[in-house]
Amino acid sequence: MKKTLIALATVMAFGSTAAIAQQQGQAAQQMAQQQAQQKITEGMLVKFVTAMEDVQAVTEKYREKFQNAENQEEARTIQQSAQEEMIAAVEDAGLTPQEYNQIIQQAQNDEELRNRLQEMTGEDS
Numbered sequence: 001m002k003k004t005l006i007a008l009a010t011v012m013a014f015g016s017t018a019a020i021a022q023q024q025g026q027a028a029q030q031m032a033q034q035q036a037q038q039k040i041t042e043g044m045l046v047k048f049v050t051a052m053e054d055v056q057a058v059t060e061k062y063r064e065k066f067q068n069a070e071n072q073e074e075a076r077t078i079q080q081s082a083q084e085e086m087i088a089a090v091e092d093a094g095l096t097p098q099e100y101n102q103i104i105q106q107a108q109n110d111e112e113l114r115n116r117l118q119e120m121t122g123e124d125s
Contacts (some may be wrong), residue, residue, distance in 0.1 A: 040103055040113065047094040048103045049120050054089035058082055 061080040069075035092098045107114045 019049065022034075040106060044095065044103065045098060045120060048100065049101055049117065050094055051090045051093035054093060055086045058085045058089055061085075 028102055059082070062078055062085075066075060066078045066082070069078055087097055095103075103113075107117055
């Protein structure tokens with residue numbers, strides 16, 4: 001559970017895919033709303049776990065660089081690079097950023113889904 005919560009918090013802290021969804025405009029928001037109404041499949045969860053692990057690796061790769069940035073511009077550049085790699089990791093796993101965000105949001109509010117993800121990652125409650 002701790003790893004899942006850390007991953008969720010990390011993704012939210014970097015604002016990775018959530019920020020991208022906002023930047024894609026109304027069309028993406030409408031698509032995300034439609035996807036939010038879709039059921040999350042077992043296949044999506046498998047892809048999510050893979051993506052989450054890859055996103056964590058990217059986060060670790062950039063964490064120290066981000067913390068040691070000398071100014072806001074450098075921090076923004078580092079954050080943008082991290083976001084691009086996180087999005088690529090999500091897409092390489094077979095999900096869109098919107099689907100990834102959908103699963104994160106549902107896991108935050110749905111204990112059954114959260115428990116299922118914990119089982120899939122081998123985490124204890």
